[in-house]
Structures are given as C-alpha cells and as structure tokens.
Amino acid sequence: MKLRFxxxxxxALAQPAAASVATPPSTAQAQxxxxxxxxxxxxxxxxxxDGIDQGAFNxxxxxxxxLTRIAAIDDKGPTLNAVIAxxxxxxxxxxxxxxxxxxxxxxxxxxxxxxxxxxxxxVAGPLPTTAGSLALAGNVTNRDAPxxxxxxxxxxxxxxxxxxxxxxxxxADNSTSGWSAVGGLTKNPHALDRNSCGSSSGSGAAAAAAxxxxxxxxxxxxxxxxxxxxxxxxxxxxxxxxVSRRFVVPISHSQDTAGPMTRSVRDAGIMLTxxxxxxxxxxxxxxxDRWRGDYAAGLSIDALKGLRIGVxxxxxxxxxxxxxxxxxxxxxxxxxILLDTxxxxxQKIGQGEFKVLLTELKADLAAYLQGLPDGLVPHKTLxxxxxxxxxxxxxxxxxxGQDIFEAADKEKGLDDPAYLSALATSRGLATDALNQMxxxxxxxxxxxxTNGAAxxxxxxKGDAFSGPSxxxxxAVAGFPHLTVPMGLSGGLPIGLSFIGPKWHDHNxxxxxxxxxxxxxxRVAPTFPATIxxx
Numbered sequence: 001m002k003l004r005f006x007x008x009x010x011x012a013l014a015q016p017a018a019a020s021v022a023t024p025p026s027t028a029q030a031q032x033x034x035x036x037x038x039x040x041x042x043x044x045x046x047x048x049x050d051g052i053d054q055g056a057f058n059x060x061x062x063x064x065x066x067l068t069r070i071a072a073i074d075d076k077g078p079t080l081n082a083v084i085a086x087x088x089x090x091x092x093x094x095x096x097x098x099x100x101x102x103x104x105x106x107x108x109x110x111x112x113x114x115x116x117x118x119x120x121x122x123v124a125g126p127l128p129t130t131a132g133s134l135a136l137a138g139n140v141t142n143r144d145a146p147x148x149x150x151x152x153x154x155x156x157x158x159x160x161x162x163x164x165x166x167x168x169x170x171x172a173d174n175s176t177s178g179w180s181a182v183g184g185l186t187k188n189p190h191a192l193d194r195n196s197c198g199s200s201s202g203s204g205a206a207a208a209a210a211x212x213x214x215x216x217x218x219x220x221x222x223x224x225x226x227x228x229x230x231x232x233x234x235x236x237x238x239x240x241x242x243v244s245r246r247f248v249v250p251i252s253h254s255q256d257t258a259g260p261m262t263r264s265v266r267d268a269g270i271m272l273t274x275x276x277x278x279x280x281x282x283x284x285x286x287x288x289d290r291w292r293g294d295y296a297a298g299l300s301i302d303a304l305k306g307l308r309i310g311v312x313x314x315x316x317x318x319x320x321x322x323x324x325x326x327x328x329x330x331x332x333x334x335x336x337i338l339l340d341t342x343x344x345x346x347q348k349i350g351q352g353e354f355k356v357l358l359t360e361l362k363a364d365l366a367a368y369l370q371g372l373p374d375g376l377v378p379h380k381t382l383x384x385x386x387x388x389x390x391x392x393x394x395x396x397x398x399x400x401g402q403d404i405f406e407a408a409d410k411e412k413g414l415d416d417p418a419y420l421s422a423l424a425t426s427r428g429l430a431t432d433a434l435n436q437m438x439x440x441x442x443x444x445x446x447x448x449x450t451n452g453a454a455x456x457x458x459x460x461k462g463d464a465f466s467g468p469s470x471x472x473x474x475a476v477a478g479f480p481h482l483t484v485p486m487g488l489s490g491g492l493p494i495g496l497s498f499i500g501p502k503w504h505d506h507n508x509x510x511x512x513x514x515x516x517x518x519x520x521x522r523v524a525p526t527f528p529a530t531i532x533x534x
Contacts, residue, residue, distance in 0.1 A: 025055065025056070049109040115157070116215045165223075168223060170404055219237045260275070316468050321494055325519070453466060481497060483495035
C-alpha cells in the first residue's frame with residue numbers, strides 16, 4: 001500500500017493584486033470543458049492557466065483530473081512510482097482558489113494550478129518530508145519552505161510529493177538513481193525498464209507523464225537537468241541564490257537550488273516567477289530581489305536572431321542530433337561559435353567539488369536536523385543517520401551501502417583549510433572557465449548536450465550512465481542551466497542544455513524557448529515495458 005493511502009486514512013482532510021476575471025464555471029461544466037479541450041495530459045500549465053483566466057476551467061476539475069491520472073498511471077497501469085503521496089486537502093485547496101475567482105480575485109497564471117514537489121522540500125500539511133529515507137518518516141514539520149509559500153501566494157495547489165533518489169543521491173557511490181526506501185524505484189515513462197536519472201527522478205517522470213501541471217526538483221549537480229533530459233521535459237536550474245533553500249533537506253549550501261520541471265519553457269518561466277526572491281534567512285539570496293522578474297515575459301521565437309551561441313561539443317555526444325540542433329539554431333538567426341574546452345581541468349574541478357560536497361553535507365545536514373521542530377526526528381547528525389541505516393539495513397541498505405555518507409562523516413568541518421582550499425579551487429576554476437568562454441568569445445549563452453540516453457535500471461548494480469553530462473560547470477559555478485528536449489536517440493529522449501552567466505536566467509529561458517518553438521522536439525511518453533533499439 002502506497003504512503004499516500006496510509007496517510008489519507010490517518011489524516012484529516014505576499015499579497016497578490018486583485019484583478020477582474022471571468023466567472024468560473026461550475027465543477028460539472030468545468031469538467032465538460034476540460035473534456036472538450038482534450039485529455040488533461042494534452043494541456044500544459046500555460047493552457048490550463050489561460051483556461052482558468054478565461055473562465056473555461058476551474059481548479060477543482062483540473063486537480064481532480066490529475067488525482068485520477070495519478071491513480072491510473074502511477075499507482076496502477078505503468079506504476080511509475082513517481083509520486084510518493086498526495087495531499088488529502090488538494091481538492092479543498094482547489095475549491096478555495098475557485099471561491100476566490102468567484103469573488104473576483106485572480107492571483108495570476110499560477111492561480112489554481114496543481115504542482116508536485118520533490119520530497120526533500122518541506123510543505124505544510126500532514127505529509128512528512130523524508131528525502132526518501134525512513135529515518136525522516138516522522139518529519140512532519142507543518143511549515144512551508146519559503147519558495148513553496150511564494151507558490152501558494154501565487155495560487156498554486158500543492159498536489160503531492162514526488163519520489164527521489166534517496167538523500168538526493170549522495171549516500172553511496174553505487175546507488176541506483178530513482179530508488180528510495182520510502183518510494184521504491186521510479187520508472188522512466190518512455191521505457192519502464194529504463195532509469196529516470198536523479199535525484200529529482202519522480203519530478204522528471206511525473207512531469208513527462210503529465211501527473212501535474214508542473215513539478216519541483218532540486219539540484220546540487222545534475223539533479224534537475226539529468227532527470228529532465230532523460231524523461232524528455234524542460235528542467236531549469238536557476239542561478240544559485242535566486243530561490244531560497246531554507247527548509248529543504250540539504251547537501252551543499254554552495255551548490256543547492258530548487259527549480260521547475262515542466263513540459264514547456266514558458267511553463268518553467270511561470271513557475272520560476274513565483275518561486276524566485278530573497279529570503280533574509282538564506283544569505284545566498286541577498287541579490288535575488290534585485291534580479292527577479294517575470295520569467296515568462298518576452299519569450300519569443302525571434303530571440304535567437306543575432307544571438308551569439310557558444311558550443312561545447314563532447315566526444316561522446318550524439319553527433320547527428322546535436323548537429324541538427326545547431327542547424328536549427330542557425331536557422332533561427334543565431335551565430336554559432338565553437339568553443340575550445342581542452343584547457344578546462346575537469347578532474348581538478350571534480351576533486352575539489354567532491355571535497356566540498358562531503359564537508360558541506362556533514363555540516364549542513366546536521367544544521368537542518370537540529371533545526372527541526374522538537375520531537376519529530378531523533379537524529380541530529382550525519383552519524384545518527386548512518387547508525388539508523390545500519391540498524392535498518394534490511395530496508396535501507398538492501399541494494400547499496402552508504403560509503404559516501406561514511407566518508408563525509410570523517411570531514412573536519414567548514415573551517416578546515418583543506419575544505420576552504422577545495423571550495424576556492426573548484427568554484428574558481430569552474431567560474432573562470434565559463435566566464436572566459438562568455439567574455440573571450442563574446443557569447444551570450446553556451447549550449448551542450450545535456451545527457452545520454454536512459455540506461456536499464458539494475459538495482460544493486462549502480463547506474464550505467466552513457467553519453468555526456470553538461471551539469472558540472474554551471475553547478476559548481478552556480479550559473480543558470482536550462483535543458484530543453486532536443487529529440488530522441490534510439491527512441492529515448494536527449495536534452496539540449498543552455499547555460500548562461502550568473503543572474504542571466506531570463507536570457508537563458510529566452511534562448512531555450514526559441515529553440516523549443518523551432519523544433520517542437522518533445523515527445524509524449526507511451527509507457528512501453530522496454531525499448532528494443534538499445
């Protein structure tokens with residue numbers, strides 16, 4: 001029995017400007033209108049928002065349709081295991097927002113829109129925030145992460161929690177992405193035996209399978225962009241500091257960020273507009289209010305005209321697909337500049353990054369655990385979590401161990417000279433490498449292939465990554481990174497990455513939107529058991 005049903009049995013059911021809106025229909029009429037518009041999976045967030053704004057749809061009908069689809073696709077049928085639990089009050093949230101519309105109050109394009117949230121992000125209500133671990137099964141904080149509060153203020157319906165690679169994929173070197181002790185293994189909707197990547201595995205699969213209008217992922221290095229790429233959706237990792245990280249189970253204060261995962265770039269822009277902003281208790285967000293704006297505004301197919309795009313070509317990329325993408329960008333009016341990346345010391349960056357992640361994991365997780373409300377979770381340190389896993393090895397360690405946790409627990413702390421040196425070296429090299437490419441080549445954005453095709457999931461045998469990864473440089477530097485569906489390779493999705501300078505999030509979205517409109521490369525999944533071409 002899934003956690004959502006267990007919880008449903010045991011649980012009780014910023015000031016936006018007012019605006020004049022069309023009178024919303026009754027729920028029965030809204031359901032008819034939705035049916036006329038086509039199946040819920042054919043309607044993206046922007047279309048649903050327009051329908052609500054125009055009075056054709058209402059939130060209750062949309063929310064009910066997604067709950068029905070989750071039951072049919074995630075719990076039965078393909079059984080994706082993308083959603084850990086849905087909130088028992090989701091319909092009530094929607095009804096309340098519909099009542100606001102009847103009273104003439106419209107909060108904007110997120111009004112009444114149901115979203116799913118990765119289960120390392122705190123959301124007020126009866127569901128625990130587990131990070132996929134049984135150690136946090138009691139972590140019902142009844143508080144919203146600040147960016148969730150912003151989404152609520154913008155009118156979002158928080159539909160439920162998505163599965164993830166346990167502890168955001170930092171527990172063991174041979175982990176299987178998409179597996180957690182709480183949620184099981186998330187399947188890729190494009191081929192059910194394939195991996196959904198991680199750590200935002202459930203958010204990527206749920207976005208692809210249209211289990212919500214949009215989803216939330218988090219990334220330290222690749223955890224939004226890889227699952228978006230292999231599941232064939234849009235994923236955006238913002239500039240680190242644009243979105244608050246408070247009340248999110250952490251890995252690294254240097255690299256962590258939340259971001260939207262959607263079926264279109266415009267939808268990602270709408271969600272990011274609501275999420276972004278400064279948080280006085282997250283020092284990294286000090287400049288966010290200065291840079292935030294309407295990220296769905298100004299998106300145009302003409303954005304490529306005169307744009308200088310730098311190309312990072314990886315030796316193991318899908319050359320035919322990548323070359324076709326470059327040709328499309330040229331057709332759109334972009335000037336293409338091939339970048340020389342041969343002098344980037346990726347090994348040194350990677351070694352420094354790993355030291356940083358180990359040290360910050362130990363310190364940041366302890367700070368998170370010790371900041372929880374009293375009585376929820378007995379564990380206060382990483383060592384406590386390691387001990388819990390050992391004591392519950394039959395459930396927690398059945399497929400892989402916790403060697404990265406054990407290595408992190410040996411780190412000396414945030415004042416350790418070795419850590420400080422690793423941080424300065426890795427961040428400095430990554431930042432300099434990107435900035436030099438932007439400045440020396442006078443390029444506006446950089447593109448690269450996001451990911452290789454999804455591999456067969458093999459619990460107990462780790463991951464079999466194939467193809468390139470574009471995530472490390474923007475992750476370590478904290479720069480914005482967008483992935484957009486580029487096409488299929490052997491029947492499986494591949495993404496194209498757009499990377500920009502720090503705080504240039506809007507320009508990155510504009511470039512990605514123009515490419516998306518030129519190519520229309522996203523393919524809806526059909527949930528085959530396997531795919532024969534690979």
